[in-house]
Amino acid sequence: MKILVVNAGSSSLKYQLFDMDSGAAIAKGLCERIGIDGAVTHKRLGKEDYKAKADLKDHKAAIELVLHLLCDPQLGVISDAHEIGAVGHRVAHGGERLRTSSVIGEEELRYLESIVEINPLHGPPAISGIKACQSVMPNVKHVGVFDTSYYSTVEERAYIYPIPYELYERYKIRRYGFHGTSHRFVCAKAMEALGKKDAKVITCHLGNGSSITASIGGKAVDTSMGFTPQEGVPMGTRSGSIDPTVVTYIMKKEGLSPDEMEKLLNSSSGLLGVSGVSSDCRDVLEAQDKGDKRSKLAMDILVHYIKKIIGSYVAEMNGLDALVFTAGIGENDGIVRDLICSDLSYLGIEIDNEINLTCKRGTFTEITKKGSRVRTFAIPTNEEYMIALDTYSLIK
Numbered sequence: 001m002k003i004l005v006v007n008a009g010s011s012s013l014k015y016q017l018f019d020m021d022s023g024a025a026i027a028k029g030l031c032e033r034i035g036i037d038g039a040v041t042h043k044r045l046g047k048e049d050y051k052a053k054a055d056l057k058d059h060k061a062a063i064e065l066v067l068h069l070l071c072d073p074q075l076g077v078i079s080d081a082h083e084i085g086a087v088g089h090r091v092a093h094g095g096e097r098l099r100t101s102s103v104i105g106e107e108e109l110r111y112l113e114s115i116v117e118i119n120p121l122h123g124p125p126a127i128s129g130i131k132a133c134q135s136v137m138p139n140v141k142h143v144g145v146f147d148t149s150y151y152s153t154v155e156e157r158a159y160i161y162p163i164p165y166e167l168y169e170r171y172k173i174r175r176y177g178f179h180g181t182s183h184r185f186v187c188a189k190a191m192e193a194l195g196k197k198d199a200k201v202i203t204c205h206l207g208n209g210s211s212i213t214a215s216i217g218g219k220a221v222d223t224s225m226g227f228t229p230q231e232g233v234p235m236g237t238r239s240g241s242i243d244p245t246v247v248t249y250i251m252k253k254e255g256l257s258p259d260e261m262e263k264l265l266n267s268s269s270g271l272l273g274v275s276g277v278s279s280d281c282r283d284v285l286e287a288q289d290k291g292d293k294r295s296k297l298a299m300d301i302l303v304h305y306i307k308k309i310i311g312s313y314v315a316e317m318n319g320l321d322a323l324v325f326t327a328g329i330g331e332n333d334g335i336v337r338d339l340i341c342s343d344l345s346y347l348g349i350e351i352d353n354e355i356n357l358t359c360k361r362g363t364f365t366e367i368t369k370k371g372s373r374v375r376t377f378a379i380p381t382n383e384e385y386m387i388a389l390d391t392y393s394l395i396k
């Protein structure tokens, strides 16, 4: 069976078509500048990419084009859209009610619409992506796979903020966690390697957005992101956790509105804010190597926060079996992995730098030093495959 995975953004739609017999993505691509001056990139295994301008007035036009490309005699990989058994949708936020991957019917759509207020950036495009796909492919099931649902096992003490409880009841202000599909995927891979059912695992998804999750036996017990993806470690342009009074103080001093303040914390902070150079870790490391002091400071802060969270999760779980790195920085950057893992030997974390600094990108690599109590891995994440797997098992 073929499963189509769709990830709709406000002006983009990413897709991958999986053959579930082989587990391979047989085609993938990106429709971008939807509603502007549309363009599409369509890729197939072992063949040249197809790139073109396209008239994409909305998400419906985008998914129609995707189906057309997938079934095209020259560019396609299937002969008929009926070969697609189901569609899996990446949805960032499932709120409190959508706690597992679910078939999306009218009730689920209504619920997703009701929580747009707490998910204003990612909610509306995900909903229009699902509606568009449902209207173009009405005869197959559409499954929502939520970034938040991996955290349905987190206990209240870890997700309720210590603010007046009525605010949680009134507005559902609580920690939700994000990147759950990625953490679930790499944690499962590490558990396979460990062969231990109740393994205590810390997964570090370090990319443009970063989060760290603690899991026991493949179930999340805590995570660094909270009510929004703003909480936790510093990121490319996001501050991560800071004293909340800093926020109100800056607003008063600079005369900023709530929206302007949110923008400052979301788009002008993190690596970019401290270094003043870039939000991209590679640029910041390069500037640091050339002697730029603020770039070094930005990297030092990043590593400092990550170490603190790792330490706190070891305390929370009373132990650790594996530490996992994934996403753009986590998978590719041996230098950052080395900085994070150095001086963690008290916790049993020691890595072999000969392997760590030379390991091949995009491959599952164990970087544990011989004799280390905790095993450490760099594992490529594959959220799309996880979405396809969930979709497949739900409709089976």
Ligand code: AMP
Pocket: 206, 207, 208, 209, 236, 279, 280, 281, 282, 283, 327, 328, 329, 332, 333
């Ligand atoms: P992501 O959001 O997962 O795509 O990750 C983006 C981040 O990964 C950026 O900060 C990049 O600098 C970083 N990144 C991507 N590729 C590499 C690489 N080969 N070496 C170091 N960092 C990388």
